[in-house]
Amino acid sequence: MATAGTIKQLVSGLTAGATPRAYPRLQRLAAGCAESHGGRDESMFQSVHADERQCASLNDRTARRYHGPDDRNCPNGQNQGTIVRNMTEPLNGKILTAIVAAALAASVGNACASTITVETGYSTAGSQASANDYRSVVEAAVAVATAGYGVTHPTAFNTVSNHGLFAGPTTNIAFEFTIAFGVTAVQAGEWEFRAGTDFGHGGAVFLDGVALGFKSNDMWWAGSYGNPSQHFDYTSILASGNHVLSIYGLEGCCDGGQQVQFRAPGTKQFTSFSSTDGLAEVPEPATYALFGVGLLGLGFARRRKT
Incomplete structure (x- = not known):
């Protein structure tokens, strides 16, 4: 952009x-x-x-x-x-x-609308000790071009997996999700973000380059946000302007479908980031x-x- x-x-x-x-x-x-x-x-x-x-x-x-x-x-x-x-x-x-x-x-x-970028790479790395460690390991992995992994821009952040996007392996995967979106003056306020992931070795979430948190346990949301240990969920006060949500994760097995959603101020429902989410960069x-x-x-x- x-x-x-x-x-x-x-x-x-x-x-x-x-x-x-x-x-x-x-x-x-x-x-x-x-x-x-x-x-x-x-x-x-x-x-x-x-x-x-x-x-x-x-x-x-x-x-x-x-x-x-x-x-x-x-x-x-x-x-x-x-x-x-x-x-x-x-x-x-x-x-x-x-x-x-x-x-x-x-x-x-x-x-x-918001711009979704999914990058994957080969990695056998295990659980990391900090959010910055996850970011460093994943960025290094996706920077290396490897058959069965790649970079793409899905139209919606639902059921995202390495195998589904690139017909690649279902094991030893480093994921980097980057979502660029805009917030208008009317939308400024408390936003909530949640991500249902399949990160067997955990992962981390950043907003505008600042770590919101990380989890080092085996994460598999299985299509449900009922168990807090199996997904990410963070709130943040956002001013009007452009923002970037970044998620890094490591998967050993078995590459299940993943989802990332947001809830804007004044709304009750979560919405998946997509080409029709209305969050155009300002x-x-x-x-x-x-x-x-x-x-x-x-x-x-x-x-x-x-």
């Missing part, structure tokens, strides 16, 4: 003398957003890729985190710069190119300003060409 910080870095890099072709990260952001979210926001990019719907081969872990479901639709070996070049060539200016491309990427990226003020400058730039370029 494009953030104000990401956009500033890209713009500063281009204004320092680089070219759009030299920045695969910018190209991936713009190209991926053009194809993502089932076409819901595709109208903004009609003039960009009406004749060429191509996006990059996104093989590295960082790039996959930026996109979402569109990764599965990107055939390998295609030209990742095509869409960006089509969008930027008529503008003749590195600064304007960066602003317009980043603004479009940011505006489309913020138009969806655009930051810098994104609005950048998008406005981008539109002005496009208008100026079109007028100049005419």
Whole structure:
């Protein structure tokens, strides 16, 4: 997801003398957003890729985190710069190119619900002594590409398992769940999160990088939240803005289906995180300003060409 910080870095890099072709990260952001979210926001990019719907081969872990479901639709070996070049060539200016491309990427990226990322890797590690230990062990495991494990973006956090997502092993699995979501001013207040997991060697939960807690016992919720020792359940006061819920776990056997849910202030029911949960990331003020400058730039370029 494009953030104000990401956009500033890209713009500063281009204004320092680089070219759009030299920045695969910018190209991936713009190209991926053009194809993502089932076409819901595709109208903004009609003039960009009406004749060429191509996006990059996104093989590295960082790039996959930026996109979402569109990764599965990107055939390998295609030209990742095509869409960006089509969008930027008529503008003749590195600064304007960066602003317009980043603004479009940011505006489309913020138009969806919460973003779910599931990463798995091979691990024989046992129970850990702290939440930070769980995070370190799992992150190291999922960073290594191994057959039968992978990275994906489910549309809903229900019945999630390594075998179900990747047709991989049901034993020796490290899980990293990352859920990015937004809270509006109306939704600010006490939130509750719960996760039904199958972590044979325990796991840990973090919110915005801060540990909420961990459990080192054998955890298998078996589809029920009746036993507190077999699932995670935490409450936290959230201000308006963007937040990230991260869950790390280690499974020995046997990879059962897992679920992660939230309960927002003023609601009685829990809701599974999904592509329809309504928790779109909140655009930051810098994104609005950048998008406005981008539109002005496009208008100026079109007028100049005419």
